[in-house]
Amino acid sequence: MLLERVYDDDLAQAGYLIGCQARGEALVVDPRRDIGEYLDLARRHGMRIVAVTETHIHADYLSGTRELAAATGATAYVSGEGGEDWQYGFDAERLMDGDTVTVGNITVRARHTPGHTPEHLSFLITDGAFSDRPGYLLSGDFVFAGDIGRPDLLDEAAGGEDTRFEGARHLFASLRDTFLALPDHVQVLPGHGAGSACGKALGALPATTVGYERLNAWWGPYLRDDDEKGFVDELLDGQPDAHAYFARMKRQNREGPQILGPLAPLPELANAAIGSALEEDRIVFVDTRPHTEVHRGTVAGALNVPGPAKAASFGAWAHDPETETRPLVLLAPDGDTAGEVRDHLLRVGIDRVTGYTTGLEGLPTTVPAVIAPAQLEDYGAALVLDVRNRTEHAAGHIPGSGQLSAGRVLWHLDELPDDGPVVTYCQAGARNSVAASALRRAGYDVVELDGSYTGWTAWKQGRDTRP
Numbered sequence: 001m002l003l004e005r006v007y008d009d010d011l012a013q014a015g016y017l018i019g020c021q022a023r024g025e026a027l028v029v030d031p032r033r034d035i036g037e038y039l040d041l042a043r044r045h046g047m048r049i050v051a052v053t054e055t056h057i058h059a060d061y062l063s064g065t066r067e068l069a070a071a072t073g074a075t076a077y078v079s080g081e082g083g084e085d086w087q088y089g090f091d092a093e094r095l096m097d098g099d100t101v102t103v104g105n106i107t108v109r110a111r112h113t114p115g116h117t118p119e120h121l122s123f124l125i126t127d128g129a130f131s132d133r134p135g136y137l138l139s140g141d142f143v144f145a146g147d148i149g150r151p152d153l154l155d156e157a158a159g160g161e162d163t164r165f166e167g168a169r170h171l172f173a174s175l176r177d178t179f180l181a182l183p184d185h186v187q188v189l190p191g192h193g194a195g196s197a198c199g200k201a202l203g204a205l206p207a208t209t210v211g212y213e214r215l216n217a218w219w220g221p222y223l224r225d226d227d228e229k230g231f232v233d234e235l236l237d238g239q240p241d242a243h244a245y246f247a248r249m250k251r252q253n254r255e256g257p258q259i260l261g262p263l264a265p266l267p268e269l270a271n272a273a274i275g276s277a278l279e280e281d282r283i284v285f286v287d288t289r290p291h292t293e294v295h296r297g298t299v300a301g302a303l304n305v306p307g308p309a310k311a312a313s314f315g316a317w318a319h320d321p322e323t324e325t326r327p328l329v330l331l332a333p334d335g336d337t338a339g340e341v342r343d344h345l346l347r348v349g350i351d352r353v354t355g356y357t358t359g360l361e362g363l364p365t366t367v368p369a370v371i372a373p374a375q376l377e378d379y380g381a382a383l384v385l386d387v388r389n390r391t392e393h394a395a396g397h398i399p400g401s402g403q404l405s406a407g408r409v410l411w412h413l414d415e416l417p418d419d420g421p422v423v424t425y426c427q428a429g430a431r432n433s434v435a436a437s438a439l440r441r442a443g444y445d446v447v448e449l450d451g452s453y454t455g456w457t458a459w460k461q462g463r464d465t466r467p
Contacts, residue, residue, distance in 0.1 A: 001106055001127040002026070002045060003136065005189065005206060006037055010312045010344055011061050012195035014206070016138055018125060019047045020104020027051040027103045028074075029123060029138050030191055031064035033257060034343040035071060038064075051101055053077035053108075055140025055191060056120040057086070059153050059246040060198060061312070062257045062349045066090060070259045077101060081112045082119030090256030095121060105129045111178055115171025116141040116149030116198070122178070124186075134182075137210070140191040142171075143179055145203035146217060151235065153198070156242035168232040175223055184211025197246075197407075200239050200391075240389050243407030245316040245348060252349055260351065266330070266338045269355040271362045274329055278364060283354070284324060284441075285363075286315075287331045288341050291433030295448075299331070300366040304437040306430060308337060311344035314431075317407045318438040321350050330356040368436065369447040371423060373459035376449065382420025385409075387435040388427055388453070398425065398456055406435035413442060425449035425456065 002019035017038060019026035026047040028038050031054075042049050049072040054065050056079060069076040069092075080087070080094030088094075095101075097112035105128035113122045122143075125136040141149035151167025154160035187209055194204040201218070214220055222231035277283040278299065285299045288307040298304070305314045319328070328345075330353060332338035338356035345353060357363075371379060376398070384401040386393045393403040404412055406426065416422060422444055426432040429452045436446045449456060 001125075001129065002047070003125075003189075004041055004045075006031075006041065007193070007206070008032060008061075008312075008347070009195075010310050011347065012193045012202070013061055014189070014191055014193065015064075016189060017041050017049075018103065018106060018108070019045060020106050020129075021045075021047075022129065023104030024048060025050045025104045027053065027101065027106070027108060028068060030054050030058075030140065031068050033062045033064040033067055033260075033346050033349075035064050035068045036343075038068060039071065048072070049074045051075050051077060051103060053095070053101070053123070055079075055122065055138065055142075056117045057088070057250060057253045058141075059249050059253075060196065060243070061347045062249060063253045064257075065092070066256055066259055070261070079110075079112075079119040079121045081121065082114065082117070086117070086119040086254075088256070089254055097121075109134065113139075113142040113174040113178055115151050115167050115169075115174050117154065117167075118170075120149075124182075134186060136187045136189060137179075137182065138189050138191075139179075141198050142174060143188055143208075143213060144190040144192060144199050145188075145205040145208040146213075147199040147201045147203065148175070148217075148219060148235070150199050150239050152239055153242055153246060156246070164236055165232065168235050169228060171235065172223070172228050172231050175219065179210065180214060180223060182210045184209060184214065186210045188213065197240055197243060238391060240391055241405040241408060243316065243405075244411035245320070245407070248320070248322060248349065257349065258351070260346070263342075265335060266342060266353065267355045268335060269329060269357055271357055271359070274357055275363050277329070282326060284319070284326050284328045285331070286319075286328050286341075287437075288337070289331065291429050294433055294437075295368055295370060297360070297365045297367050299360065300364050301441055302331075302437060303441060304433045305341070306434070307332075308340035308344050311341045312347040313407075314434045315345045315350050316348040317431075318410065318434050319350055320410065321352065325352070327352040327354040329354060331358075331360070332356045333358060368433075368440075369421075370450045371447045372450050373456040374463075376423065376456070379421075379423065379447075381423040381447070382417040384423045384425070384449075385416070386426075386453070387424055387432055392427065396453075396457075398453065401425075406431040409435050410438045410442065413444075416444065421445045421447050423447045423449055425452040428452050428454050
């Protein structure tokens with residue numbers, strides 16, 4: 001059996017290719033939408049992708065199940081569990097608890113593990129060439145290394161009301177009745193790693209085991225004591241902010257993401273044509289450089305989406321393709337980088353990227369407004385806004401500052417003042433630049449705090465220790 005993990009550091013997301021070498025057939029679980037890596041992996045191992053599936057209706061990225069099935073002719077499988085309200089809206093084979101998919105001598109058995117979402121499936125993998133018992137569990141967003149999936153996203157991102165309590169109780173039952181019923185040796189391969197917003201304390205390890213989690217996970221004592229209430233209380237306490245774009249991902253993944261097909265390389269555009277399009281307000285200009293370079297000058301009205309490493313995350317915070325339909329033009333050092341940024345943006349449903357340029361020559365530029373920490377007290381800001389996560393804000397913040405995370409600010413403009421400058425900060429400046437550029441484009445007078453919270457705390461310590 002071949003088992004390959006395909007990991008996206010941007011969204012801290014893992015998909016898996018499972019192949020039978022004897023038959024040259026493979027199954028892909030939880031693919032992202034830019035499918036090139038799965039196709040390359042199958043070719044490298046001389047395999048044909050015959051099946052593709054996913055553990056649940058994802059909230060943090062756009063699924064590649066339909067895209068990969070269309071490209072390969074593979075059969076698509078999705079969950080049929082969860083009740084009427086959680087059925088997929090596109091054609092695919094439905095899997096119920098206990099159903100199996102066979103790929104050569106490999107058996108993939110679906111287990112219904114609700115809690116993170118009502119329809120969630122985990123997949124038990126048996127390598128029939130080696131054993132007649134399962135040795136691996138692809139746990140999706142059910143069990144992570146050191147944590148479990150959060151049950152509050154339906155409230156936070158899908159319009160639910162107090163569904164988190166029922167979800168938490170379902171997670172307790174799924175752990176008790178399904179996960180802990182497995183042998184300790186079963187290897188657990190989760191759908192996310194550290195950095196994902198799908199849990200509050202995800203470990204960075206790529207895998208764990210049932211036995212290790214049974215003994216060491218924070219939830220273990222609650223299950224041993226059959227303490228459902230204590231489990232629910234601790235699970236729901238301190239969950240991080242859910243990014244606002246999660247609601248769009250839920251809708252699109254349930255309905256079925258648009259199939260893109262093969263994409264041509266992005267063209268390099270002439271700055272004269274870009275300048276005309278900017279003057280006529282026909283495009284959105286996206287500066288993919290780090291915030292330190294953007295602060296030396298960028299196109300007026302540009303979004304800052306540093307990339308390609310975190311372009312999916314940052315892009316989904318700064319741009320809503322449902323309300324902003326104008327195409328995007330990227331500032332990138334070369335065509336390969338521009339193509340990588342486009343691939344990352346496709347993962348969060350930002351599809352309308354039409355080209356790139358490598359420089360700002362001849363374009364209308366501006367220098368973003370920045371304020372030093374020493375100037376803040378006397379500046380007269382209408383609002384000092386912390387765009388970090390609420391847990392970061394609770395751990396320490398600038399006195400008097402409000403909190404609205406960078407992944408939510410564009411969708412909560414009603415919480416901002418109508419007049420006067422807004423001074424924004426994050427921890428070190430990158431998230432702040434993304435949020436500030438989105439707010440400026442929305443018409444707000446935004447001033448970034450130089451050095452953000454790290455710079456402010458260093459200034460304060462220096463001031464407080466002066467004789």
